Amino acid sequence: MSExxxxxxxxxxxxxxxxxxxxxxxxxGALKSDxxxxxxxxxxxxxxxxxxxxVRRIGDLKSSGLPTALVVxxxxxxxxxxxxxxxSQLLARSVREHFAxxxxxxxxxxxxxRQYRWRGHTRLNRKQRLRHSQSEFYIKSTQIELLxxxxxxxxxxDVVTTGATIQQLSSLLLENGVSRIDIYCVGRTAKPAKSx
Numbered sequence: 665m666s667e668x669x670x671x672x673x674x675x676x677x678x679x680x681x682x683x684x685x686x687x688x689x690x691x692x693g694a695l696k697s698d699x700x701x702x703x704x705x706x707x708x709x710x711x712x713x714x715x716x717x718x719v720r721r722i723g724d725l726k727s728s729g730l731p732t733a734l735v736v737x738x739x740x741x742x743x744x745x746x747x748x749x750x751x752s753q754l755l756a757r758s759v760r761e762h763f764a765x766x767x768x769x770x771x772x773x774x775x776x777x778r779q780y781r782w783r784g785h786t787r788l789n790r791k792q793r794l795r796h797s798q799s800e801f802y803i804k805s806t807q808i809e810l811l812x813x814x815x816x817x818x819x820x821x822d823v824v825t826t827g828a829t830i831q832q833l834s835s836l837l838l839e840n841g842v843s844r845i846d847i848y849c850v851g852r853t854a855k856p857a858k859s860x
Contacts, residue, residue, distance in 0.1 A: 682834045682845040691851030715758020731818040733771045738778040756820040775807035816844040823851045
């Protein structure tokens with residue numbers, strides 16, 4: 665098993681419904697600070713830098729089997745309206761640009777709608793996030809046929825915390841004809857160690 669295909673204990677116990685997760689690093693320190701600037705301080709150049717790092721992390725593009733589409737994680741419409749952008753979309757654009765430099769062409773698709781929720785995920789624990797995400801997302805009816813053109817996709821997100829969002833999005837993609845799902849993210853939170 666290569667370094668890139670190591671499974672954590674949690675994934676061995678309960679395999680996720682996606683295939684591979686490529687991550688720049690653990691969510692903390694400078695990475696956490698950079699993502700805060702991207703999300704709340706409009707530092708768009710950070711998306712370009714981390715897009716390049718994601719492509720480096722993926723490694724040998726030809727051997728890993730590439731997606732034909734990058735899937736954007738939607739943000740609530742009010743947040744999008746206030747910010748003026750979706751950080752997932754900025755990251756996906758950067759990944760696409762860096763793939764193109766290597767001669768790889770991929771589409772960016774935004775097939776999901778997001779139902780209005782009065783609470784964001786930021787202050788929810790894992791159990792609450794999982795319950796909250798179950799009915800939060802849906803595939804837009806106008807996107808179903810487009811989505812069926814892509815059997816292998818990669819969901820692009822800034823941070824994977826509990827995995828609730830990517831589990832829900834992956835379920836919807838699988839229900840609509842996608843057969844392989846990779847996750848490209850900047851940061852991933854480490855599961856806290858259980859106290860004795």
